[in-house]
Amino acid sequence: MSARSHKRRKPPSLSTKRAVRVFTAALAFCSFLSAEPASADSYRLRGDVYAFGMVPAPAGLFTASIQARPTSWADGEAAVWLGGGGTYGDRVGDVLVANVRLREPHGYGELRLGRMLIATGAIRPIQIDGASVTARVPRGPSLQVFGGAPVEPGFDTKAFDWALGGRLGQRIGEYGGVGVSYLQRRTEGRLDFEELGFDAALSPFRWLDASADVAVDLLRPAITSGRASLALRYKSVRLELFGLRRSPSRLLPATSLFAAIGDVPSDQGGATFWLRAAPRLDLWTTGSVDSIAGNLAGRASLHSTLRLNDRGDSAVGVELRRVWVPDNAGWTGGRLIARIPIAYRFQASAEFELVFPDEARDRGDVWPWGLGAVTYSPALAPWFNVTAAVEAGASPTRESNVTGILRASGTWEKL
Amino acid sequence: MKSFPRSLPAFLLAAVGVSACAGVLGIRPPGRRPFEHREHTVKGVSCIKCHAGVASAGDTGPLHMPGAETCSTAECHQKPHDTNDCTQCHGLSGTRAAAALARETIHFDHGEHMSRVKGDCVRCHVDVKYGAERLRPAMATCFGCHNHATEMVVRKCDGCHVDLEKEGIKPDEQWVHGPDFMKEHGVRAATASEVCNSCHAEKFCTGCHSAGLAPATPARLNPDNPFTPSVHRAGFFARHADEARGAPGLCTTCHSQAMCTGCHQTNNLVAGAGNAKSPHPRGWLGLPGQQNDHGRSAWRDPGQCATCHGGAGEALCVGCHKVGGLGGNPHPPGYVAHGDSKRDVACRACHGGGL
Numbered sequence: 001m002s003a004r005s006h007k008r009r010k011p012p013s014l015s016t017k018r019a020v021r022v023f024t025a026a027l028a029f030c031s032f033l034s035a036e037p038a039s040a041d042s043y044r045l046r047g048d049v050y051a052f053g054m055v056p057a058p059a060g061l062f063t064a065s066i067q068a069r070p071t072s073w074a075d076g077e078a079a080v081w082l083g084g085g086g087t088y089g090d091r092v093g094d095v096l097v098a099n100v101r102l103r104e105p106h107g108y109g110e111l112r113l114g115r116m117l118i119a120t121g122a123i124r125p126i127q128i129d130g131a132s133v134t135a136r137v138p139r140g141p142s143l144q145v146f147g148g149a150p151v152e153p154g155f156d157t158k159a160f161d162w163a164l165g166g167r168l169g170q171r172i173g174e175y176g177g178v179g180v181s182y183l184q185r186r187t188e189g190r191l192d193f194e195e196l197g198f199d200a201a202l203s204p205f206r207w208l209d210a211s212a213d214v215a216v217d218l219l220r221p222a223i224t225s226g227r228a229s230l231a232l233r234y235k236s237v238r239l240e241l242f243g244l245r246r247s248p249s250r251l252l253p254a255t256s257l258f259a260a261i262g263d264v265p266s267d268q269g270g271a272t273f274w275l276r277a278a279p280r281l282d283l284w285t286t287g288s289v290d291s292i293a294g295n296l297a298g299r300a301s302l303h304s305t306l307r308l309n310d311r312g313d314s315a316v317g318v319e320l321r322r323v324w325v326p327d328n329a330g331w332t333g334g335r336l337i338a339r340i341p342i343a344y345r346f347q348a349s350a351e352f353e354l355v356f357p358d359e360a361r362d363r364g365d366v367w368p369w370g371l372g373a374v375t376y377s378p379a380l381a382p383w384f385n386v387t388a389a390v391e392a393g394a395s396p397t398r399e400s401n402v403t404g405i406l407r408a409s410g411t412w413e414k415l
Numbered sequence: 416m417k418s419f420p421r422s423l424p425a426f427l428l429a430a431v432g433v434s435a436c437a438g439v440l441g442i443r444p445p446g447r448r449p450f451e452h453r454e455h456t457v458k459g460v461s462c463i464k465c466h467a468g469v470a471s472a473g474d475t476g477p478l479h480m481p482g483a484e485t486c487s488t489a490e491c492h493q494k495p496h497d498t499n500d501c502t503q504c505h506g507l508s509g510t511r512a513a514a515a516l517a518r519e520t521i522h523f524d525h526g527e528h529m530s531r532v533k534g535d536c537v538r539c540h541v542d543v544k545y546g547a548e549r550l551r552p553a554m555a556t557c558f559g560c561h562n563h564a565t566e567m568v569v570r571k572c573d574g575c576h577v578d579l580e581k582e583g584i585k586p587d588e589q590w591v592h593g594p595d596f597m598k599e600h601g602v603r604a605a606t607a608s609e610v611c612n613s614c615h616a617e618k619f620c621t622g623c624h625s626a627g628l629a630p631a632t633p634a635r636l637n638p639d640n641p642f643t644p645s646v647h648r649a650g651f652f653a654r655h656a657d658e659a660r661g662a663p664g665l666c667t668t669c670h671s672q673a674m675c676t677g678c679h680q681t682n683n684l685v686a687g688a689g690n691a692k693s694p695h696p697r698g699w700l701g702l703p704g705q706q707n708d709h710g711r712s713a714w715r716d717p718g719q720c721a722t723c724h725g726g727a728g729e730a731l732c733v734g735c736h737k738v739g740g741l742g743g744n745p746h747p748p749g750y751v752a753h754g755d756s757k758r759d760v761a762c763r764a765c766h767g768g769g770l
Binding site for chain 1: 439440441442508512598599601602603604605606607608616617618620621622624625631636638639640641642648649650652653654656657658660661662663664665667668669696708711713714715716717718720721724725729732733745746747750751752759760761762764765
């Protein structure tokens with residue numbers, strides 16, 4: 001958001017009230033579940049509060065989440081975002097997750113109800129208000145079926161919107177698994193997505209990982225997206241080869257005019273090489289060549305991380321990156337990272353990045369960005385920590401901006 | 416030989432520098448090695464003699480790692496060969512750090528196990544016999560007595576692993592998050608999402624995959640850990656337009672149109688006559704024969720166009736690109752239509768009598 005723009009804050013809208021109502025309901029439900037836990041079971045409640053402000057154009061962001069695991073057969077999770085304005089438009093509240101999960105004690109089945117993210121098989125992740133049922137045989141086949149109304153931002157709803165799908169999977173011992181998945185989505189009653197996906201991940205040897213997935217558009221039969229990777233590992237070295245195809249027009253609803261303009265997929269092929277050069281020093285580099293609508297593009301980066309102690313909670317890192325994009329939209333950049341304990345119970349972290357665009361186009365020759373943060377965890381309450389951070393940068397989207405971040409996090413558990 | 420006296424300081428300085436670097440990199444001198452557990456055991460020193468109190472420490476008590484005073488107060492090392500702390504040379508610091516981390520993140524009570532193994536610590540700590548650096552028993556050792564087959568199948572790990580995320584251990588080697596895991600995490604989650612659930616709650620996923628609801632990416636929520644893998648790192652927001660050009664369709668996989676339009680409209684970053692903040696670059700739109708970049712960009716990533724011009728905004732395109740219109744054929748060379756111009760909504764916009 002431009003630091004110069006100002007927007008009058010609207011009074012709390014219906015969405016705010018609904019957000020608060022949903023959050024309160026989720027909180028009450030989790031409290032209810034944890035009120036009388038089974039005597040032999042443990043439970044854990046976790047709450048995170050995140051506050052966010054921008055200077056000189058204040059905006060608010062507040063997230064709170066609760067995870068409750070009162071028994072071995074049920075758990076609940078809720079994450080609610082309250083606040084907004086400024087950068088994120090007029091939306092002032094949303095629920096990211098609010099669901100309960102009931103499990104068959106021996107693991108043969110699972111039921112989820114509420115707002116959830118479905119990420120299964122090769123079909124695209126979709127967030128729904130609905131239900132998901134999974135049945136599985138240990139080390140054997142599994143079947144997941146889900147259905148519900150696709151989530152719209154700001155508690156918006158559309159008539160006759162729904163999504164339905166599932167995945168049939170089969171474990172191959174300890175070596176991996178394969179699966180077939182299906183998703184169809186209707187918007188206002190019209191079929192606008194129908195996908196069939198195939199996925200496989202195999203680790204036949206300790207030194208070899210292979211994985212691939214492909215989603216096929218059934219409305220206009222062709223590949224929507226596909227990925228494949230092959231990784232070889234030997235002691236302190238890892239080499240991965242990967243390939244990717246994505247068809248942007250098929251990611252759009254079939255009812256959109258833009259889905260019918262053309263079908264120009266983009267392809268990517270590349271490799272990543274990782275080396276533990278010394279016990280505390282990791283080096284890795286990755287590079288790829290892209291074909292974007294017939295134009296060549298690519299990216300390459302070099303990274304290093306040096307851990308300053310054996311636990312690795314103190315470290316410094318360097319990244320160098322080069323990106324080639326059609327129409328001279330490429331850029332070169334570097335980033336320095338550090339995370340260091342500075343005093344008893346205090347930890348500091350910092351990032352600094354410089355980006356040099358290939359063509360300034362009146363957007364500035366260099367785009368700096370930096371972040372500094374301090375975290376404190378009191379000795380008397382190790383379950384609680386608070387982080388204060390300042391982020392500043394200059395870029396084409398913001399001539400200059402300063403962001404203050406304050407995060408408080410606590411975990412309560414009875415084990 | 417004349418130059419030797421002058422080069423000696425430089426040589427010494429270089430040697431000191433190399434030694435310092437080796438220390439920083441974690442390269443240990445040959446003398447620094449795992450603690451001599453085997454030598455102590457062979458001489459008849461019981462584990463409890465040095466690790467006194469470990470049996471009664473319970474699940475949350477102190478670690479009972481012996482220090483210099485333990486060695487010197489016993490009758491064994493009353494005259495140490497050195498005035499330094501024993502632990503500076505004997506034993507690796509990583510071993511102690513790993514034990515401290517295990518105390519914080521794993522449910523384990525030595526006292527409950529001591530009686531069952533009749534005080535034979537080596538029965539679990541088998542690597543002690545070989546002078547290994549890692550002394551924590553492997554999970555396979557636990558499974559020698561404990562049958563956790565059901566827990567493994569349903570990935571119910573929290574009976575022992577209190578905080579897997581902090582512990583940093585992964586369910587199996589093939590699931591270790593490599594340096595470029597962001598790229599492949601989708602495939603991994605596709606085949607075994609229950610493994611992801613072992614460590615990650617669903618809100619972790621929705622931070623990115625949430626229909627554009629909330630900007631709650633790991634990078635945003637963890638400013639204290641800049642090493643957290645995250646799809647939008649550092650100053651991504653500043654260059655998001657260029658990043659989108661380099662990965663057509665990628666934005667659409669997570670973000671809804673409302674995410675983009677909300678910000679652009681709020682900040683007046685919209686196309687319009689005389690608006691210097693228009694996201695369209697120069698040469699974006701022109702009459703036939705003039706520079707006209709919008710068509711090529713639309714072929715590459717129509718999702719970007721749909722972000723602002725979707726729905727009712729599609730009429731803007733049809734106004735010029737209708738059959739026989741000024742804009743001409745909007746399809747790229749070689750385009751093969753799969754739709755039905757009479758039935759499909761997208762085709763009907765131009766070929767079926769308008770929107």
